[in-house]
Amino acid sequence: MGDKKEFRRGLADAIPVCLGYIAVSFAFGIQASEAGLSVFQAALMSISNVTSAGQFSSLDVIKNNASYAEMMLLQFVVNIRYMLMxxxxxxxxxxxxxTISRCLVAYGVTDEIFGLSVTRKGRLHPAYSYGLIICSVFGWVLGTFMGAFAGNIMPQRLISALGLAIYGMFLAIIIPEASDNRAVMGVVIGAMALSCMFTYAPVLCGISSGFRIIIVTVVIACLAAVIAPRSEEETADA
Amino acid sequence: MHSIYSYIIVMAVVTYLIRMLPLTLIRREIKSNFIKSFLYYVPYATLAAMTFPAILHASDDMRASVCGFAVALALSFRKKSLLTVAVCACIAVFVVELIVI
Structure with missing residues (x-):
């Protein structure tokens, strides 16, 4: 009966993730309400999706009233990394x-929860994952709710500053690996440069931000996979 | 006008399937080195493309955004936690905006 112990361990391990999620999803809540979502809709999106990059990028699609196909493609490309995880x-x-345990564990595959799960020694106990998921998702939804609810009465200066939160988190995810791995550094710089080109160059800037991310990702990741394929030992660690 | 609820359902279904299908279907390791390499690079390309140049327009003042970006970069290179980097970038923007606006 190690289930209870594993579950509690998961809850405890996820506390830093929970706090981080509150800060980031608070910013998401604010942006969601600016994009026209109600407090309920923002919270519903958070509890049903649990994906920072996917949710932030979806707001552009919703604001532009773009097609469902574009939304599907964007979510697929932005979240395809979860497939690897x-x-x-x-x-x-x-x-x-x-299968039911596998389906429940799948619900909470995020960068942070994956990081905690995969670095645990030995087999992954579903009860441990449930602990991680409940604690983390609680923070994710709570932060969204507070941001969407109280974001409107917050001083503009604070909202402006919180706009940087998600990008700070993205950088904290990609830069450590980039500084250790030259190929990843090349991918990061290449993607930023190409993204700039698509944002400011004439004609190209007409492409919506959703497709911009899709195109940049596919082009740069393909190039990197061809130029700097991962060796057998490297992929074995993934 | 598309319904926001429909958008949310579409997103949730796509995102969940991405997470669920490999866990339930794939029990053996992926063989193709190209696909494994591609999947490995995807998050870095996506997050980098989403971050830049969008981060420059993330606050009300571009000078403040540039400072927030610089702070986030410097702390990320020192491998600080997600929370530390995010909070310090926000503080940097807040302080710069207090000074320049």
């Missing part, structure tokens, strides 16, 4: 783990 986690679960 889920694949890695599938190797970490016991092969006889039930």
């Amino acid at each position: 889920s694949t890695a986690l599938s190797q970490k679960l016991a092969p006889e783990e039930k």
Whole structure:
């Protein structure tokens, strides 16, 4: 009966993630209400999606009243990294783990929860994942609710400053790996440069921000996979 | 006008399937080195493209955004936690805006 212990351990391990999520989803809540979502809609999006990059990028699509197809494609490309993480986690679960457990663990595959799950020694216990997920998602939804609810009465200076929160978090995810790995650094610089070109160059700037991210990602990641393919040992660690 | 609820459902379904299908279907390792490499680079390309140049327009004043960007970069290179980097970038913007606006 290690389930209870694993669950509690998961809850405790996810406390820093929970706090980080509150800060970032607070910023999301503010932006969501600026994009025209109600408090309920913002919270509903957070509890049903649990994906920072996906949710932030979706606001542009919603504001521009773009097609559902564009939304699907954007979410697919922005979140495709979860496929790699889920694949890695599938190797970490016991092969006889039930499908229902796998479906529940899948709900909470985020960068941070994945990081905590995959660095645990031995097999991944679903109860541990449930602890991580409940604690983290609680913070994610609470922050969204507060941001969407109280964001409107917050001083403009504070809202302006919080606008940087999500980008700070993105940089904190990509830069440490980039500083250790030259290929990743090339990907980061290349993607930023190409994204600039698509934002400011004539004609290209007419492309919506959603498709801009999709195009930049596919082009740069393909180039990197061709120029600097991962070696067998490197991919074995992933 | 598309419904916001429909957008949310579309997003949730796509995102969940991405997470659920590999966990339930794939039990063996992916063989293609190209796909593994591509998937490995995807998050870095996506997050970098989303961050720049959007970060320059994220606050009310571009000078403040540039300072926030610089602070976030400097702390990220020192491998500070997500929370530290995000909060310090916000503080930098707040302080610069107090001074320049």
